[in-house]
Amino acid sequence: MITSPAGSSDVDRPPAADYVGDPTVRAEWDTRYRESDRLWSGRPNGALVVEAADLLPGRVLDVGCGEGSDAVWLAQRGWDVTALEVSGVALERAAGHARDAGVAVQWVHAGLAEASLPSGSYDLVSAQYPALQRTPDAAAERALLAAVAPGGVLLLVHHAGMDTQPVHEGGFDPADYVWPAMVAALLDDDWQVEVDEQRPRITPEGGAGAHHVDDLVLRARRLR
Template sequence: MKEHEEHWDTRYRESDRIWSGEPNALLVREVTGMKPGRALDLGCGEGADVVWLAGQGWRVTGVDVSRVALERAAEHVAEAGVEAELEWRDLAETFPAGEYDLVSAAFLHSFLEMPRENILRRAAAAVAPGGVLLVLGHAGPPSWQPDMPPHVSFPTTREVLAALDLPEAEWEVERSEEHVREMTAPDGRPATRTDNVLLLRRKAA
């Protein structure tokens, strides 16, 4: 929907760079050592994960609802001297076609209402036999901002898995855990945030 694009474009325009520029540490941990193939990065933002994956030999498609973010991602891809496809897409309405050896959904949360469960089901459907679905999410609000809008949910890995409703005979859970990271709150005080990791492998045919 148009409101998603406008919301995220506005958010990205608030600063020249709103993310660190470094790939998600949990993605790096889980993907390092995997045989590169075709990868799909959902909600790629400014492209840090896309750049890292491409640098590891993956053929990456990064999608995002913000054209501002995608412009920055394209710049970062060019600066890194790697190749990747970047496309605008509102995942609440349409999903990329094709099969992928890796589908990554890293912190796919929004203050706007978004059908996250439906998006993740489509993400699972896009995983090729033998490929993996990596879902990284916040397990709760940050310590400095405990109150969130009622429609913003932070499901556990078990809840995400249950919502995916995948045939057990076709999928294997390779990792399901929480990870606490220390960080700095906007006011400069020490803070923590708990994230969760769900790594699923689609069994080869």
């Protein structure tokens, strides 16, 4: 296991009050999770299952782990999993699912940009439909790239079309968030793009987001 970064806790025990990040974001997501006994489908994301199939298990960072379905699936397949999430409510559920499955996961209660993650340490950084807030210094985008080890893979998946939606009455503005094209724009000669495409989504049954039909998939390997 890695040296515990800021906002982290013991393996299998979700953190309580040691959150690192924007408290407003934490409160927003805690409220959303409390509105439902289970927000997501409980199954691993389809794009992750497809793209991780040919990868040798190593150290993985699951960004925005939610209720833990991806983290548990990865751990069951031999990955050494660190799972990061802003919602303490979600982490409590995720830790319970991991215990039920008999797998170990390192939980990190933090925002991606604020977490003191070890640079260049993960063989896979997986971000499945993350709600990463955009900043002028591209902090979230750079944090994703910085976490990947030489030879490792960044897998970023998002709902196609969300980046071009109009501002909603509820306050959702696509300009406030990070989309795959923004991360791809930061890739230099140290990276090789293996997948950059829109494809039909492998849609799980039930859960929020099930109405989205297409994915944007960015898979890039860090060469050095």
